Amino acid sequence: MERFRLKVRLWLALAVMCMGILAIGLWGAFKTRDTMIADRQAELKSVVSVAYSVLDRYNGLAAGGTMSLADAQRTAMADLRAMRYDGAGGYLVLEDAHARVLMHGVRADLEGKDMSGFTDPKGRHVFKDGSDLAEREGEGFIHLQFLKPGSDQMAPKINYVRLYKPWDWTIVTGVFTDDIDAAFYTTLMQYVGAALILCLMVSLVIGVIVRSILRQLGGEPAYAAQIASRIADGDLDVVVETKAGDDVSLLAAMQRMQHRLAQAITQIRSGATLISTVSNEIAAGNADLSRRTEQQATALGETASSMEQITATVKQNADNAKQASQLAHNASETAARGGQVVGQVVETMRGISQSSHRIGDIIGVIEGIAFQTNILALNAAVEAARAGEEGRGFAVVAGEVRSLAQRSAAAAKEIKTLIEESAAQIEGGSQYVGRAGETMQEVVHAVRRVTDIMGEISAASVEQSSGIEQVNIAVASMDQTTQQNAALVEEASASADVLKAQTGQLAAAIAVFTLPEEH
Template sequence: MKWFYDLNIAKKLILSFGVMLLLTSILGVTTISSMSRMNVASQKLSEQSLPSMRYILALKAAVNTKRRYEMEQLLSDKPEHLARYDKLIDRMLNKVGKLQGQYKETVASPEEHQLLEQFVRVRGEYSIERRKISEMARQGRRDDAVALATGHSFDLMNQQADVLDKIAQFTQDSGDTAGKNAEQTYLSARNVVIGVLALDIVIGALMALWLARIVGEPLRRAVAVARQVADGDLTAEVPVTSADETGQLMEALKHMNGSLQRLVGQVRGSTDTIATASTQIAAGNQDLSSRTEQQASSLEETASSMEELTSTVKQNADNARQANTLALSASSIAVKGGDVVGQVVDTMASINASSKKIVDIIAVIDGIAFQTNILALNAAVEAARAGEQGRGFAVVASEVRTLAQRSAAAAKDIKSLIGDSVVQVEAGTRLVDQAGTTMGEIVASITRVADIMSEITAASQEQSIGIEQVNQAITQMDHATQQNAALVEEAAAAAEAMQAQASGLSEMMSVFKLAPSASAPRTYPVALQ
């Protein structure tokens, strides 16, 4: 019966209802056949037995009535009465003949034919005797008529009555037999119909139970599996026993259960991974927040140092401008000294004083160069602390330091020359011839110093601008670092919220029960930089 289980439900229903229709058709055919036999028996009873009995009874009544008229005619002595009874007797004779013909049409058995022929023969003989009696009565031969009527005619009358009784009895027996046959036919038909109906009911009930079982049982199992899945139990076994719609449903449930097991296993593993990752992210965000706060503090200190450096650089620029002014003034004085070199002897004291002033100026220049060198060194150190942002500033500081060193060297040379000039001034006129040459050299040196001081002034201005830009960059970095710190705090809060959500999701997924063969939860480590 595996082929029947594999049929779809529509074909099963069609086949089952086809069997029921076949059984119903058999029941209908059996019922119609039984009703046909009952109809035949009923028709035989109504068309033969009952009319025959009715005609026989009417025939007996007509014969008796005719006999009564005949006896009354014998007892009457009036001619008019004789004629009236003749008419009555003739009418009864006609009636008897008519009833005899009607009965003959209902006769079917040979026995009835024999009895009817016997009745016709006796009736014929009796009619002959009756005409004789009637003729004697009209002729006034009453005694002869009575003798004939009570003699052979009476015997014929009795024979006629006996034949009618036999016919009536035979008809009654035939009717009883037909009734019994009809009853037997009814009982037989009833038993057959009841048997076929009982068989139909039993087969229909068995088929209904069988169909309900092969259709309902898989559906009940499917409902049970669906309830287990709804309760979170994914360990249920889903048997597939047929290829019909219920089998396809069980197969789909089996695939669904397996897919849910794999999906829940993967989701559970992913949930654990998310929980672990969120924990590590939260810890990393806390560490990053601490580092960001430290960086912000360092940037604040750097900004403060840069403000001091800016102030120092501005002061250095001012000093460089003043030194440039002094250098230009010294250059002008040196030029004037060259113009009045002829008067050097007379103005030796003035030259000596001017030389001393030049010595002081050179000392100032030397101090400025030394201070510039120190500031350039400090700027280089601060630029090194600033990292990539201070690389350009370090280059500027290196140039400033180089210029400061060159200024210091030049100042030393000038100081040496001025010292020689003082010695020569003290020597007096011995060196007057060499004064022009020396003054030329002094003018050149002063011009060189003026150029160097101009370069120092320009470098100091550029340095001031660069320091200002560095200060602005550090301020922007400080602002960005503060924003980063706020974002890190928000990220830490989001990581904690994600960790809470992951924990809640893990608790929700723990409701599902998985088979041992299902995918085990997997966790993936998250590396934090």
């Protein structure tokens, strides 16, 4: 069936459908005929049942002694002979077990005759077969050919026989079925005509549908299925043949789909290659970043250790600066006291210098007195020389006085010289002491400056220690962040590996497609 074209297959389907419709028509006609025959058979059974009741009633009367058996049988036959049905065309017949006619509803001439040898045109022993069937099964139907009243033609007939056992009689009745056959043939022709008309209408519809399907498909379904199968197998290099100007059929849509799939797969393949390259670069970058992160973590660990050492050193420096500040403060106080002592020394040296000047002045006075005494002694010696002998003793005294005056003048001169030298040294010492005082003042100022600087250094050391503590906290946070970054790098590396694997699977998945440039 697959090798036939769509049109042929649709026409074959139409032929099968028409045959099915004809078969249904035939079945319907035969079913109608069977129904009509069943109705006739039911009617025959009903009539025979009435006759059976009549015989049974008279048998009861005979058994009850109301009438003799012969009278009962004779009266029963009379009643049955008078019975008519089916528009007065139906009648009853009574037979005995040997096919002898006991009563005939329309032919009294047959009564008392042995009809076992009577046959219909087909050779059927009508009476004998009926009595035998009744004796054997109790009741049943017989199909036969019989001369129809008012006609010289044999017609099909159905007889119904039933045995009345008490009297060993067979009740027979029948109806002709030629009208059923006529109705059957009429119905059959109606069904056939309707089926032919329906097949013609369906043929027209099928023709339109075939043209529409072929126009929508753009070709044979087998060809479309072959193209779809090749595309499904990944062959995007297949050439889809369509009719000129066809852009709405299934094949045209498959052609567009094939072109777009080829473009999409080409782009996906390029993207997969690019993703693979980028994944490798990301993996390499993650590996390098992981290595650098580990190095950074190691460096941060070392930095943390160094910062701890620096913190200890800064704390020690702060303590030392605090002690140095205290020492500088003590030195400043000592220098201040030294400056005060030096100032007192300067004042004392000034007093000594002033005393030395006063002593010089006194020595000057002594020299004046010695000079005047020497003048007076000289004058006395001159006067003593003028006095002569009387003034010789005075001259000696004057000489002694002069000698003492000269010695006093010489001693005073020496003392003056010593005092001048002492004054000069005291002056120099005063200058040195003054310079020392100035130097002590400078030392005091310098020590105070050093104290201030040491205080600032101590405060700066405290602030530096606090800052280093914050730096330690920041370094610890950086170390934690670095650890988290390392974990994220590991996750990114794992994701890159997954992306690389997925890219490989994508490349393998699209590798099954054959693109036009690959043939």
